Amino acid sequence: MRKTVLITGAARRVGAGITRFLANEGWEVVIHYNHSRDEALQLSGELxxxxxxxxxxxxxxxxSNMDAVLSVFNRIPDNIQQLDALVNNASTFNSGRLLETSADFLRxxxxxxxxxxxFLIQAFVNTFGKGSIVNMLDTKIVKNEGIYAAYLLAKKNLAELTRMAALDFAPDVRVNGIAPGPVLPPPRKGNEYLADVIAKTPLKQQVAVQDISASVSFLLNNPSVTGQIIFCDSGSHLI
Ligand SMILES: NC(=O)c1ccc[n+]([C@@H]2O[C@H](COP(=O)([O-])OP(=O)(O)OC[C@H]3O[C@@H](n4cnc5c(N)ncnc54)[C@H](OP(=O)(O)O)[C@@H]3O)[C@@H](O)[C@H]2O)c1
Incomplete structure (x- = not known):
C-alpha cells in the first residue's frame, strides 16, 4: 500500500536525511523547499x-507567507491523492536577545x-482527515537560553501545540515531536561551535542525522503513541 509523507525543508541537511531514510523504508516523499531548488531536484532525481x-x-x-502556506496541499501533484504524514522540519534559527527583538524579527x-x-497541521487535518504528524522541536525548549529568544519561544509554542493537537485530533491524527540536540552546526557557524555544544552533552556525542530519522520513523509507525516528544539530544535536556 502506498504511504506518502510531506517533509518541509527537505532539500538539505537534516530534512534530506529524513527524506532518504523514509524513502528507504518504502515511503513516497513530497520534498518541500524554499530556496534550495537545485538540491531538491537532485534529491528527487536520486530517489x-x-x-x-x-x-x-x-x-x-x-x-513565511501564510497565503502560500494555506494553499500548499492544493499544489500537491495530482498523482498523489492522499498524504499519510507530515513532518514539520523547516526552520529559521537566528539569534537575538529579548531586548534586541523587534516586531519584524519576532514575526x-x-x-x-x-x-x-x-496552519499546515490544520490544513492536513482538514484535507486528509487521518494520519500522523511529527514536529521538529529543539532540546533547548526545556531551558530559557536568552540568546535565541524569538526562535525558542516559537519552538516552545510548537511543543505545546504538539500536545494540544495530539489530544484535539485523536483518534484520527497522531501528533508527536522530536527535540534534537547538536546535529549539524547552524548556518553561518562552523564545526568549532558544534564541538563546544557536543562537549557539554552528557553523552559527549554528536546526534546523528540517522538517529533523528529513526526517531521520526518510530513516531510515524507506532500507532499507540501520540503527544510524545522524543529528546534525541545526547541527554542535553537533563542538564
Ligand atoms: N541542526 C541541528 O543541530 C538542530 C538542533 C536542534 C533542532 N533542530 C531542528 O531540526 C530541524 C532541521 O534542522 P536543520 O539544521 O537541518 O534546519 P535548517 O537547515 O536550519 O533549515 C531547514 C530548511 O528550512 C527551510 N526554510 C527556512 N526558511 C524557510 C521559509 N521561509 N520557507 C520555507 N522553508 C524555509 C530551508 O529550506 P531551503 O533551503 O529550501 O530554503 C532549510 O533548508 C529544524 O526544525 C531545527 O530547528 C536542528
Missing part, C-alpha cells in the same frame, strides 16, 4: 532512480517556526 515505482515530487513554498521567527506548522 526516483533508486525507487522507480514511487513518486518523489518537489514543492516550493515560502513558509519572522514565529512565522516559519510556529505559524507555518500550525
Amino acid at each position: 526516483q532512480e533508486a525507487y522507480p515505482d514511487r513518486e518523489f515530487p518537489v514543492l516550493q513554498c515560502d513558509l 519572522k521567527e514565529m512565522s516559519v517556526n510556529f505559524e507555518a506548522p500550525f
Whole structure:
C-alpha cells in the first residue's frame, strides 16, 4: 500500500536525511523547499532512480507567507491523492536577545517556526482527515537560553501545540515531536561551535542525522503513541 509523507525543508541537511531514510523504508516523499531548488531536484532525481515505482515530487513554498502556506496541499501533484504524514522540519534559527527583538524579527521567527506548522497541521487535518504528524522541536525548549529568544519561544509554542493537537485530533491524527540536540552546526557557524555544544552533552556525542530519522520513523509507525516528544539530544535536556 502506498504511504506518502510531506517533509518541509527537505532539500538539505537534516530534512534530506529524513527524506532518504523514509524513502528507504518504502515511503513516497513530497520534498518541500524554499530556496534550495537545485538540491531538491537532485534529491528527487536520486530517489526516483533508486525507487522507480514511487513518486518523489518537489514543492516550493515560502513558509513565511501564510497565503502560500494555506494553499500548499492544493499544489500537491495530482498523482498523489492522499498524504499519510507530515513532518514539520523547516526552520529559521537566528539569534537575538529579548531586548534586541523587534516586531519584524519576532514575526519572522514565529512565522516559519510556529505559524507555518500550525496552519499546515490544520490544513492536513482538514484535507486528509487521518494520519500522523511529527514536529521538529529543539532540546533547548526545556531551558530559557536568552540568546535565541524569538526562535525558542516559537519552538516552545510548537511543543505545546504538539500536545494540544495530539489530544484535539485523536483518534484520527497522531501528533508527536522530536527535540534534537547538536546535529549539524547552524548556518553561518562552523564545526568549532558544534564541538563546544557536543562537549557539554552528557553523552559527549554528536546526534546523528540517522538517529533523528529513526526517531521520526518510530513516531510515524507506532500507532499507540501520540503527544510524545522524543529528546534525541545526547541527554542535553537533563542538564
Ligand atoms: N541542526 C541541528 O543541530 C538542530 C538542533 C536542534 C533542532 N533542530 C531542528 O531540526 C530541524 C532541521 O534542522 P536543520 O539544521 O537541518 O534546519 P535548517 O537547515 O536550519 O533549515 C531547514 C530548511 O528550512 C527551510 N526554510 C527556512 N526558511 C524557510 C521559509 N521561509 N520557507 C520555507 N522553508 C524555509 C530551508 O529550506 P531551503 O533551503 O529550501 O530554503 C532549510 O533548508 C529544524 O526544525 C531545527 O530547528 C536542528
